[in-house]
Amino acid sequence: MACGVRVGSGVALAGGVFLLVAGGTVPALLQERGEPWLTTVFGWVLIVVTCGALAFSGRRPVAVAALVLVTSSVYYVSSAYDGPLLVAPIVALYAVAARGLLGVAVALSAVALCGTAAGTAAGNEDVNNVALFMLAGWLVATVALGWARHSRLAYAREAEKHATSEERLRIARELHDSIGHHLSLINVQSSAALRRFQKDPERGARGAGEALGAVKDASKEALRELRTTLGALRDGDEAAPTAPVPGLDRVDELVASARRAGLDVRVTTTGREAGALPVEVDRAAYRIVQEALTNVSRHAGATSVAVRVRRGRRELVLEVVDDGRGAVRSGGGAVSGTGISGMRERARALGGELTAGPGERGGGFAVRARLPLSSSAVPQNGASPS
Structure with a gap:
């Protein structure tokens, strides 16, 4: 289809x-004859070939431009009627530059200008120095316009690619933070129940009901989050998702899930209560707390965790500190993992920052985030809020 469109255009x-060329050349034929009819016919053949070659400028711009320069040059040398065939080389050179072949377009323009200058120096009175200067201006403008179009289209393609990549990262982050959290709780609860059953089948069977209840709640919430995320990916003509955007008002649900996983969670909230938080800040704060508690459940080996939320006049500060074995390092290096990088990206997208590392006293692990409340906060590193 695209090829057909290019051929048609x-x-x-x-x-x-x-x-255009025929309209400017035909009137000259009605005047007094200035050349034999055979030369006139040859000139019209050159006009047809030159203009016809432009039909292929989209697929073979360099070959077409070279052919058009040659045929139009022959026409102006052999014909006594100076019609507007110069439009054809201008269009051909524009097509070359618009394809991003700037060097080729400049070289062909230089050849055309040098050839015309050589004819002027040889005594061709039809082209004087003023006309030569104007031709140079036309050629420069043509190549510049073609290159500008190529640059604009390239920028648009790059922007579209970047937007697609950002959207994929946003979806991956949402799936990781929401569904991954609940799946982690399911894994922790089922693994704990299995260990208890293997050690003591009788007592393990009695505790299976509580573990299965926690697994049921976590799986139900995971399905709800999945439906909400998939709903956001629907086409515009479909119904928009009606589930509320998660925020800090639902932090009790996260605490309850973590407690079912065996953690002693304490939540402390301080600061101003001047109205609701901005939606993007509220959602990012919820996801950061969610991911931090998920990491504690899966990796920290902790028994207790403290969640502190402090709202100031200009920023929201979050802290999630546990008493586990500390940072999990990869190969002896810095703390790694997609969960921490995802939290950090959320904070940066709002113009804030997030740090993750050992607790203040050398034990446990601490996640600290600062999220500006101002809507004018500038995202860092080109990140976009999600």
């Missing part, structure tokens, strides 16, 4: 240029 371009 090329034929239309060639036809338009031919009508």
